[in-house]
Amino acid sequence: MNTLTNIIDGKLISQQIQGEIAIEVMSLIAQGHKKPHLAAILVGNDGASETYVGAKVKACDRVGFDSTLVRLPATTTEIDLLIKINELNADKSIDGFIVQLPLPKHINEHIIMQAIAPEKDVDGFHPQNVGRMALNLPTYLPATPYGIIQLLKRYSIETTGKHCVVLGRSHIVGSPISILMARSSSTIGNCTVTLCHSRTKNLKEHTLKADILIVALGKPEFVTADMVKDGVIVIDVGITRVPSDKTKTGFKLLGDVNYAQVAPKAAFITPVPGGVGPMTIASLLRNTLKSSKKEVYKLT
Ligand code: NAP
Secondary structure (H helix, E strand, O other): OOOOOOOOOOOHHHHHHHHHHHHHHHHHHHHOOOOOOEEEEEOOOHHHEEEEEHHHHHHHHHHHOEEEEEEEEEOOHHHHHHHHHHHHHHHHOOOOEEEEOOOOOOOHHHHHHHHHHHHEEEOOOHHHHHHHOOOOOOOOOOOOHHHHHHHHHOOOOOOOEEEEEEOOOOOOOOHHHHHHHHHOOOOOOOEEEEOOOOOOOOOOHHHHOOOOEEOOOOOOOOOOOHHOOOOOEEEEEEEEEEEEOOOOOOEEEEEEEEHHHHHHHHHOOOOOOOOOOOOOHHHHHHHHHHHHHOOOOOOO
């Protein structure tokens, strides 16, 4: 039992980062720079997507960005969406934009992601930006992995030489965070990384060796106390809505880690909610600010 568990407060860190961005925006405007401008395309009216996009627009207001929400009906064709993307690519007033996922089934996500101009791809999903990340070149890091890196950095967690075990290999979380944790860095990185997925044999043998365990499965409370060693650092990315008669909304959010069991053994742990989740928006804003300052692609 580790009595010194530290809870990693993602809500607090996200607020701090947004405060820092707001100050930077004020200073840019004072120097005659235009406000950073983020646009979002929302296709259809999926409830969760509406909430996520709404939160992104509100965050833009808070930090002094301009924002544009482009709403398209669920019946929008792939061609019509590509035309809208080309418009945003060409619009000089917009620094970056996102296409909220998931898209309706008749639209191919890969085609859409590749249509976004890499210099405006503030979600960091374009193959060019993923390649730049893998090569350790300046790029827009995908929001959730970027948020995890920020949490580790701001809690001064030493990663060099540590064994990091990642559960899940999705394109948006598991794969990119495994690359970032392994890469050569003066801050967060330099880990020996094990990437596990549904075909991994004897998963527990791997998780028990983790100094840092990053879990992105979408399987509520999958990681239990017997799967981790004392003093482990746990980053729980999972968010699953499960029915609950104890909340007004009728549901509660669960992470992929059984928090009650694992927290007492952990040196650091992210709660759900309030851990990784709030960091996603902060990362998106940071990427948009980078784009507005031409920090990644030195284009005019
Ligand atoms: P995903 O695309 O569904 O990928 C899940 C991964 O887990 C896959 O690689 C899968 O392996 C692996 N997996 C499934 N069952 C497994 C098992 N029993 N043992 C080992 N590996 C297993 O999920 P995702 O998009 O990465 O999301 C994961 C979770 O994070 C979800 O709860 C999601 O809501 C949450 N999330 C949160 C944020 C945030 O901001 N906090 C952002 C993104 C996602 P295979 O590849 O072999 O199928």
